[in-house]
Amino acid sequence: MLVWHKRFGRACQVYSFSSELIIFAAKGKTNITKSNIIQLEGFMNGAKKYDGTKVHPTQKPTKLISELILDCTKENNVILDCFGGSCTTAVSAIQNKRNFICFELQEKYVEIGNQRIDKAQQAFQAENRNLFEE
Numbered sequence: 001m002l003v004w005h006k007r008f009g010r011a012c013q014v015y016s017f018s019s020e021l022i023i024f025a026a027k028g029k030t031n032i033t034k035s036n037i038i039q040l041e042g043f044m045n046g047a048k049k050y051d052g053t054k055v056h057p058t059q060k061p062t063k064l065i066s067e068l069i070l071d072c073t074k075e076n077n078v079i080l081d082c083f084g085g086s087c088t089t090a091v092s093a094i095q096n097k098r099n100f101i102c103f104e105l106q107e108k109y110v111e112i113g114n115q116r117i118d119k120a121q122q123a124f125q126a127e128n129r130n131l132f133e134e
Contacts, residue, residue, distance in 0.1 A: 020058070024072065032072050055112050056086035065092040073098055087113030094120040 002022040065088050069079060075097040081089035084102030086109055093100035094117065104110050 022068070024068075026072070030072060055116075056109060059086050060088045062088055062092050062095070065089055066096055069093060069096050069098055084113055085109055087116050090117050091120040094124050 002024060004020045004022055069089075069092050073079060073096075076099060078099045078101060079089060079093045081087075081100065081102045084090065084104035087102055087104070090100045090102050090113065092098075102113065104113060
C-alpha cells in the first residue's frame with residue numbers, strides 16, 4: 001500500500017484528507033523496478049491538472065498512473081481499477097500497451113470515462129497506424 005501525500009489542492013483544506021491510498025497487488029512475481037516512486041513529479045505535486053480539464057473530484061494525474069503501470073507491469077498485462085472514476089488508469093493502460101478492467105458505479109463518470117477511453121484509443125491507433133496497416 002502506497003500513501004500518496006498530496007501537498008496541493010483541495011485535499012489540503014482544514015479537516016480534510018491530505019492523502020490517498022494506492023493499493024498495489026499482483027499475482028505471482030512483481031516487476032517493480034523503481035525504489036522511490038514518491039520522488040516522481042506526479043507524486044510530489046498532488047492532484048494538479050496534467051491532462052487538461054479535471055473531470056472528476058479525485059482524478060489522478062495520468063503521468064503518475066503511467067509511471068506506476070510502467071514500473072510494475074509488462075506490455076499486454078491486465079490492470080484492474082475497482083474505482084474507475086474518470087478512467088485515468090484505463091487511459092494510462094492504453095497509452096502504455098496494457099489491457100484494463102475498470103469499474104464505476106456513477107453513470108456520469110462511466111460516460112466521461114468512456115469518452116476518455118475512446119479518445120485514448122484513437123490517439124494510440126493514430127500514433128501506431130503503420131503497425132495496424134501491416
